[in-house]
Amino acid sequence: MRYEDMEYMNYEHILRSIECDLENPSRADIAKHLGLSRTTVSTITNTLISWGVVSEGKGLSVSRGRPGNPLAINNRVWKVLGASFYSSSWMFVLCDLRGKILDTHKLEVGHPTPSALVASLIEGLQYMKGLYGDHLLPAVGIGVPGVVDTKNGDILFAHDLSWKNPFPVRSIVEREVGTKVFMKNRYCLAGIAECRYANPTKERNMIYIGLGSGISCAIFVDGKLVEGDGFSAGRISHIQVDPDGKQCNCGKKGCLLTVANEWALVDMVLAGRTAGQVSGALASMSEGNIDGESVGAAADAGDTFACHCIDTLAKPLGKVIAMLVDVLNPGKIVIGGPVGYSCEYLVRKIERDLKRYPEYPPVANLRVERGRLREPGSALGAASLVIEHKLELLYPLFSSRLQDF
Numbered sequence: 001m002r003y004e005d006m007e008y009m010n011y012e013h014i015l016r017s018i019e020c021d022l023e024n025p026s027r028a029d030i031a032k033h034l035g036l037s038r039t040t041v042s043t044i045t046n047t048l049i050s051w052g053v054v055s056e057g058k059g060l061s062v063s064r065g066r067p068g069n070p071l072a073i074n075n076r077v078w079k080v081l082g083a084s085f086y087s088s089s090w091m092f093v094l095c096d097l098r099g100k101i102l103d104t105h106k107l108e109v110g111h112p113t114p115s116a117l118v119a120s121l122i123e124g125l126q127y128m129k130g131l132y133g134d135h136l137l138p139a140v141g142i143g144v145p146g147v148v149d150t151k152n153g154d155i156l157f158a159h160d161l162s163w164k165n166p167f168p169v170r171s172i173v174e175r176e177v178g179t180k181v182f183m184k185n186r187y188c189l190a191g192i193a194e195c196r197y198a199n200p201t202k203e204r205n206m207i208y209i210g211l212g213s214g215i216s217c218a219i220f221v222d223g224k225l226v227e228g229d230g231f232s233a234g235r236i237s238h239i240q241v242d243p244d245g246k247q248c249n250c251g252k253k254g255c256l257l258t259v260a261n262e263w264a265l266v267d268m269v270l271a272g273r274t275a276g277q278v279s280g281a282l283a284s285m286s287e288g289n290i291d292g293e294s295v296g297a298a299a300d301a302g303d304t305f306a307c308h309c310i311d312t313l314a315k316p317l318g319k320v321i322a323m324l325v326d327v328l329n330p331g332k333i334v335i336g337g338p339v340g341y342s343c344e345y346l347v348r349k350i351e352r353d354l355k356r357y358p359e360y361p362p363v364a365n366l367r368v369e370r371g372r373l374r375e376p377g378s379a380l381g382a383a384s385l386v387i388e389h390k391l392e393l394l395y396p397l398f399s400s401r402l403q404d405f
């Protein structure tokens with residue numbers, strides 16, 4: 001191994017100790033934790049402080065019995081930009097290196113073709129760069145629909161939007177915006193954000209289910225996202241739940257997507273209105289305003305017909321989640337996406353069905369929760385891809401200065 005590689009690894013390990021492994025450690029804590037000399041830790045820590053990545057508190061930290069100034073990730077210098085396509089709009093977030101959202105911006109996309117989506121993404125990124133360019137890490141994170149080749153930055157296909165051909169989002173954005181791009185599926189990113197920034201118990205085995213026009217899930221095993229050989233791990237929407245069911249865009253019949261997404265829910269309400277079975281807010285609402293969110297809110301308010309629609313959707317969805325629980329034995333299931341975030345009734349229904357036999361080992365300690373981050377969550381997850389790569393982004397910018405240390 002070259003000296004430079006070893007030195008870079010020391011940077012990585014020290015930064016990880018400050019960010020994840022230890023709580024506000026002193027330099028002495030890090031030296032002991034990593035088995036490095038205090039001089040090496042001090043030199044690298046000084047460099048990270050000079051780059052604006054790490055900050056040193058005043059006063060003595062006595063964590064783990066070794067006093068010293070407490071170190072933390074610096075949230076005042078660098079800002080990070082993330083964007084995700086969510087519920088027919090691009091959501092842009094600006095956050096600090098600790099994942100705190102500082103600003104948001106939203107752009108509606110009319111008819112979401114791949115070209116229209118990318119044109120509007122570029123417009124929004126250029127707007128945000130214009131506002132905050134001087135303080136931004138030199139990359140953006142992007143969340144898109146469909147199955148994403150995260151190595152090449154292409155959307156391979158998105159059956160819920162009837163996109164069947166690969167589309168090179170990353171190369172177009174990198175060329176037009178002039179910045180490096182990290183990219184993943186939008187629901188995976190919402191899951192990453194829930195796992196990193198809304199997970200106070202630091203659960204490492206969890207599954208995030210995103211429920212909207214598409215259905216997807218992000219699976220975390222021992223804290224790591226499972227991507228799969230062809231980038232499609234977690235694609236539960238095309239699990240067949242009814243072999244004689246409706247034709248799906250993927251070519252099969254009766255996929256989960258055909259019976260349990262937002263549009264299936266809207267169709268149930270519209271059919272119920274025609275049959276005169278709907279009363280209350282959903283009966284008086286104009287047809288265009290009925291969406292997953294309004295049905296979820298009506299169910300939470302006790303509307304009998306809305307509860308019936310959610311129960312109908314929860315049945316096949318719950319079966320698929322039960323299979324995941326048997327296979328993966330997660331400690332926590334988080335339900336999000338436009339429908340999941342808006343409906344506590346759905347979350348409790350899925351929990352009741354999963355825990356019908358509460359002593360059954362895979363569910364004995366399982367918690368089922370509604371996602372906490374809501375609309376900006378996926379864009380925050382996109383920004384977190386940039387935060388994750390901050391060292392690799394900043395190291396080349398500052399590497400000439402390293403000779404001074």
Ligand SMILES: [Zn+2]
Pocket residue numbers: 237238239248249250251252255257
């Ligand atoms: Zn399908």
